[in-house]
């Protein structure tokens with residue numbers, strides 16, 4: 001296959017590991033034979049991505065133009081989890097940017113925890129909701145629109161890196177926005193999570209798919225050093241905190257490609273459904289869906305009311 005070179009190691013040898021996305025539509029997925037980074041065979045251009053995301057992606061993917069109450073409640077609670085994890089490692093009052101802020105709940109949670117928190121997102125609709133209902137500091141901007149000044153003490157990149165045509169270009173750009181020694185938190189799906197079934201793995205919108213090794217090597221090669229990993233290796237999401245060092249240098253984990261293939265080979269429908277962890281997660285999830293139905297409306301109404309009051313005060 002004659003493909004665009006690997007975004008992590010610049011390798012040019014790939015092997016195909018999938019031919020369908022999770023909905024059964026054709027999607028060729030490849031793995032770099034050198035470093036094991038998994039991605040779409042054909043990386044869409046910026047122009048194609050613009051069309052994809054402006055062409056009602058949110059509606060197609062989530063079925064909504066403004067966020068529903070369950071989505072807002074989930075985003076708020078997720079923001080609280082991330083703030084609990086990360087804030088003890090940040091200096092009080094420091095300046096924080098979320099790239100790809102979505103509804104903006106995480107930005108607001110950090111603001112209320114005492115940080116100067118702001119967010120950017122290329123799509124405008126969810127941001128309008130968050131600005132007008134929660135008073136969040138968010139702007140409709142792309143990463144490339146921010147001036148390359150070392151202005152942030154911390155940057156959050158949550159469920160964004162998997163959507164990027166070149167994670168390297170974006171992480172290098174983020175490194176230029178950060179003060180020396182600043183903290184960089186990245187969260188994305190974990191391809192190596194043990195109950196990820198191969199046929200359920202690949203998503204049209206996820207151009208790159210990471211395992212712990214590829215995420216760590218890529219971010220570190222852009223001038224960071226891993227400081228902390230949250231969650232455990234069974235978590236469906238990778239959650240890593242890096243510190244800005246300004247020193248790049250590529251380290252390729254030569255064993256990762258074979259390990260990733262082995263993990264993917266093991267993941268079949270049977271283990272997916274019968275692993276104890278899957279079952280307990282599933283029960284918890286079904287329980288929390290029911291809980292969301294009952295509580296989300298009340299939760300969000302109260303959230304908005306509190307923030308309207310604090311805006312008025």
Ligand SMILES: [Zn+2]
Nearest residue numbers: 006009032035
């Ligand atoms: Zn590679």
